Amino acid sequence: MAGKNWQAGSKNSLATALVCLAASAWPCAHALAASGGFQPSSYVGSLDPNVIWEVLIGGIVIASFVGAVAIWVVSALRRVQRSQLRRNFFISSALNHLNQGVVMIDPRGRVIFCNDQYLNLYGLTRADVPRDMTGAQLLEMRRSRGVLHNSDEEFYGRAATPEGLITELPDGRSVLVKYFTLPNGGSVATHLDCTEQRKLSRKLSSTTQFLESVLDNVPVCVAAKNIEDGRYIFANRAFERFSRFSRDHIVGKRAEEIFSPATAAAIVKADTAAISAPEGYHRNEFQVERGAQRRILASNRVIARNEKGQPEFLIALFDDVTDRRSLSRELENAKKFLELVVDNIPVALIVERVKDGKYLLANRSAETILNRSREEATGLTAADIFNPREAKLIVARDEAAIRKRGLLAEEHPISTKDGLRLFLTRRMTVLDDAGEPQYLIKTHEDVTDRRQTESRMAHMAYHDGLTDLPNRAAFLQALAQMIEACAGTDEEFAVLCVDLDGLKEVNDVFGHATGDKVLIEVARRLQETARGGVVARLSGDEFGLIIDGKQPEAGQALAARLGEALANEFQIDGKAVRTGVTTGISVFPHNGPDAAALLANAGAALFRAKQKSRGTVNLFEPEMDQQIRDRRVLHQDLSVAIKNGELSLHYQPQAASGDTVATSRIIGFEALARWMHPLRGFVSPADFIPIAEESGLIVEMGEWILREACREAASWPVPLQVAVNLSPAQFMHGDVVNLVHSILLETGLSPGRLELEITEGVLIEDFDRGLALLRRLKALGVRISMDDFGSGYSSLSYLQAFPFDKIKIDRAFVINLGKTPQSANIVRAVIDLGHGLEMSIVAEGVETAEQLSFLAKEGCDAVQGYLLGKPAPIAQYAPLVGRDNTMEPARKTG
The missing domain is CATH 3.20.20.450 (EAL domain)
Incomplete structure (x- = not known):
């Protein structure tokens, strides 16, 4: 293009030179005519021979000059053309030796160049890209040969972004395409084989995932920060629980943006000490406020250096050691960072290699289960450590976890020096780059005390804390079971809502302590009267009962017995206390198809009974829906x-x-x-x-x-x-x-x-x-x-x-x-x-x-x-x- 433009410019220059030459000769001819010496009609006869000779010589000189100029211009044009060809050859050779494909499109959308690497990437030849082929035709040809799966809009739209477009070829290679628009309206696209780069990226991601998986499965707080700006770049789940912020909130912030000023100042001081320490390792203790309590944290900091030996990252691990001073002294003597992390988690931790079942890592807590030191257990298998029956069970559960390729948790008893204890065992499979199981992380946590507490809590969830009767949730559950059992039969049962009369007066006169004792005694008498039937405390002074049999007679009879049982005065701390009950009754299936309806209608009947007179019994009637209207x-x-x-x-x-x-x-x-x-x-x-x-x-x-x-x-x-x-x-x-x-x-x-x-x-x-x-x-x-x-x-x-x-x-x-x-x-x-x-x-x-x-x-x-x-x-x-x-x-x- 440049050569052609130069040639056009040279031809224009030649024309200009010829015009200038003619213009310079014209005044001489004009002067000759004006002097009368040049007359066409008498030119031959009247002109002096000397003059004629001079004119002829002048014409020859002019013609020779013009010819010389023309020869010089043609020679110059040929030199420029050869130079342009050499330049084009060098450029083409350079582009063809790039490690990425290059395609150039002119402003009219035609392909004016594509290098050898581009052809090799997509299995094309020079013959596949003829002259005057457009960019759209080139994409369509690639699409027809199965080396492009994107539409034109998607191709140009994504390739023009800073990230570019990654296309996958049938042979498994990945190509990164970037598209650039030129100022003259043309464009250039680059195509880079990024297969190896993506493999390395996936391998890095897998390694990072494994490390984060290990750190997320230990309860010790682990955090890392950039030394240059002090901002956190990583925090594990234990650190989330400690700081009470999510890791998304933690990452990118400094300590003073997360903790109290005093705690943040202690953290910064410890960070500075670790950075300045020659060995790049620092251990200290500091105090933090946790609610109304002051806690002592043991912290260990390790400095990670770059390839130039300069401090780049700081890794901090810390744990609550308020109640474990002796453990703090042990931690101070730890020699290796990995031992420091693993040995201080409050559960037994074992890492096993999948291919041969050998234990690669075990912490001190695991020695209780392994019945030997962790150093002795390293390199052994379950069959080497446990008896055949136990080993067979352990291997079977390990294989089940490996097949699941995820988290497998179960509880089972283990004999320890403290007797039979209940342990929660979690197995987590870690996959390699190919997605195959590589490691098995096992933790064993003693949950004996926790399960005992949960058992008490489960009872609390379904029982009233004062009377120990079932609560409303348990009553509704029992009611639903009764409905399911009686559905489709001719059996009936009644729901009784019983309101204790006079409890407010007891509380006002004698105090809530006496009132609570009355409620406890009422609960006892209700249970005795119901003779093993369902009795529950629904609210402060309201109780619920379920009675089967012919209705409403059975329900009314039970209500009468309840009234008699509670009519006798209570002796509470030497005080004579009297109370009574008012009862509302609904009957299944006539007064409601489900538990909520039956209980609500029994409550409506109770409301009507209390309006009539305290101590009465009332059956639900449809007109009681007025309460709902109210x-x-x-x-x-x-x-x-x-x-x-x-x-x-x-x-x-x-x-x-x-x-x-x-x-x-x-x-x-x-x-x-x-x-x-x-x-x-x-x-x-x-x-x-x-x-x-x-x-x-x-x-x-x-x-x-x-x-x-x-x-x-x-x-x-x-x-x-x-x-x-x-x-x-x-x-x-x-x-x-x-x-x-x-x-x-x-x-x-x-x-x-x-x-x-x-x-x-x-x-x-x-x-x-x-x-x-x-x-x-x-x-x-x-x-x-x-x-x-x-x-x-x-x-x-x-x-x-x-x-x-x-x-x-x-x-x-x-x-x-x-x-x-x-x-x-x-x-x-x-x-x-x-x-x-x-x-x-x-x-x-x-x-x-x-x-x-x-x-x-x-x-x-x-x-x-x-x-x-x-x-x-x-x-x-x-x-x-x-x-x-x-x-x-x-x-x-x-």
């Missing part, structure tokens, strides 16, 4: 109340537990909704909260409660915490995370002062979604607590899945403290469980000094109950929040 009216009134600002908030103190009320320090308040109806007067939360939950109004109400509580707390001169309950409905409907975030920004409340209380219902509906939302909420900096712990089915599994900041022990487990050893053991187990999981414990329903003293002695972190203060407008607690009584109270909003 609830609908209350629902409509509640909707109006939310919009008109009829709701208000009361606040109940929460205190760090001390031996007495005087030594219990107020640390915050729980915000509780209250409703003063313009006609009904005070409406109990027990009445309107369930309606709000069922109708979905709880979402709107919950938003108002959260905003009002945050606005109020932000105005307190003393920065105490404020706790707000979140309903499961708020998680299922709407964006609860953005709502909390926007309210914090709107009110200016510090996230660390807000505590969100949730029940297990948040996770029951959609576990994965609920868990993700809780993690996002925690990332905002707010605190998350599990409310009503132990009152549902699955609290333990939820505590394992999410690092709650706090566990609230339900009032039902506190009210009987000091009365029965079972209650004390249960509360003590919950406290130990929470502290073992590094969670704070709050006990609700504390009403006596004895309860407070017991909780303080057992290490309960905080308490809440009437003994510390009842729910009331915040003005009643003005001095606690730093306000003068004369200060104007916070404005209520609707």
Whole structure:
């Protein structure tokens, strides 16, 4: 192209030279004619011979000059053409020797060049790419030969990105294509064989995955950071649990962005010491605040250097050694980093090579199972260590895990020096680059104590903490089983809702302690009267029973016997206490097809009986649906109340537990909704909260409660915490995370002062979604607590899945403290469980000094109950929040 342009330019220059030559000769001819010496008609006859000779000589000179110029121009053009050909040959040769294919397209879309590497990559020849072939035709030809599977749009769209397009060839090779547009409208595409590079990348990924898999399966905290900027680049699961942040939140942040100032300063100091240490290794201990407790952490730091010997990364491992000083001394004498990591996990760890079953690695904890030192076990197989029967079982379970190629967990007993203990064994298969099993990681964890605690908790989940009767959940389950057994037959049974009369008066006159004893005695008499039938405590003073037989006669007869059994006075602590029962009855199958309907209709019959007269028995009748209509009216009134600002908030103190009320320090308040109806007067939360939950109004109400509580707390001169309950409905409907975030920004409340209380219902509906939302909420900096712990089915599994900041022990487990050893053991187990999981414990329903003293002695972190203060407008607690009584109270909003 350049040569042709030069030649065109040369020809234009020649024409220009000829024109200039003619122009220079023209004045001479013109002057000759003007002098009269040049006349065509008389030219021959009148012109002087000398003049004619001179003219002829001049013409010859001019013609010779023009010819010489023409010869010079042609010669120059040939030299330029040869130079251009040599240049083109050199360029073509260079492009053909590149290690990547090159294709050039001119502005009209025609292929003007493709090098040899491009042809070789796709199995093409020069003949396959004729002159005037377009880029689109070239792509279509490759597509027809099976070496291109992308459309033109996808090809150009992805190849033009900085990452380029990777195409897979039939022979297994991978080609990276990048496409560039030239300023003149043409384009250049490069094609690089990246097969080996991708293999190396996959191998690196496999190695990284193995290392992360090992580190994620040890409970020691492991973190790595970039020395240059101090930002974390890796954190294992144990570090997530310790910091209470996800690794996505940790990676990319510095210590001061995650921990408290004091803890961050200690971490930075230890990092600096490790970097400056000649051996690149540093060990130290420092203290951190975990809730109301101070913990001691043992830290080990190792410096990783680059190929120039310069510090590049810092690897930190640390563990809680508060209760294990002796272990800390052992760790200080450890020689190798791998031994330091493996030896300090609280479970037995064994790494086995799949191809020959030999043990490659075992920690000290594994010596209990191996019955020998780990050094002696290294290189041996299960058959070398265990007796034939045990070895056969172990090999069979190992092979099952290898076939599964994932995690296999099971529990089984193992004989130890401490007797027969229950162990949880986890087997994790690690694959190589080809996806084949390479290593088997086995951990053995002693779960004997945990399973005993879970057994107690399972009982708590289905039983009332005070009376030890089945609770509402267990009653509904038994009711569903009865329905299933009687369905399709002519058998009947009755559901009795029994309300204890006079309990409120007993509590008011003698106190809740006496009232609780009455409930325990009532439960005993109900069980005796029911003669082994199903008896459950449905709520505070309401019980449920199931009776089969001919109905309604059998149900009415049982109700009569219950009335007689409870008519006799109770002797409680030398006091004579009298009470009675009112009963509502529904019958299957006439009064409901399912458990919920039968229980609801029995409750409607009880409601009607209490309206008639205390101590009566009433059967369900269809017209009792009026109660449902009343609830609908209350629902409509509640909707109006939310919009008109009829709701208000009361606040109940929460205190760090001390031996007495005087030594219990107020640390915050729980915000509780209250409703003063313009006609009904005070409406109990027990009445309107369930309606709000069922109708979905709880979402709107919950938003108002959260905003009002945050606005109020932000105005307190003393920065105490404020706790707000979140309903499961708020998680299922709407964006609860953005709502909390926007309210914090709107009110200016510090996230660390807000505590969100949730029940297990948040996770029951959609576990994965609920868990993700809780993690996002925690990332905002707010605190998350599990409310009503132990009152549902699955609290333990939820505590394992999410690092709650706090566990609230339900009032039902506190009210009987000091009365029965079972209650004390249960509360003590919950406290130990929470502290073992590094969670704070709050006990609700504390009403006596004895309860407070017991909780303080057992290490309960905080308490809440009437003994510390009842729910009331915040003005009643003005001095606690730093306000003068004369200060104007916070404005209520609707």
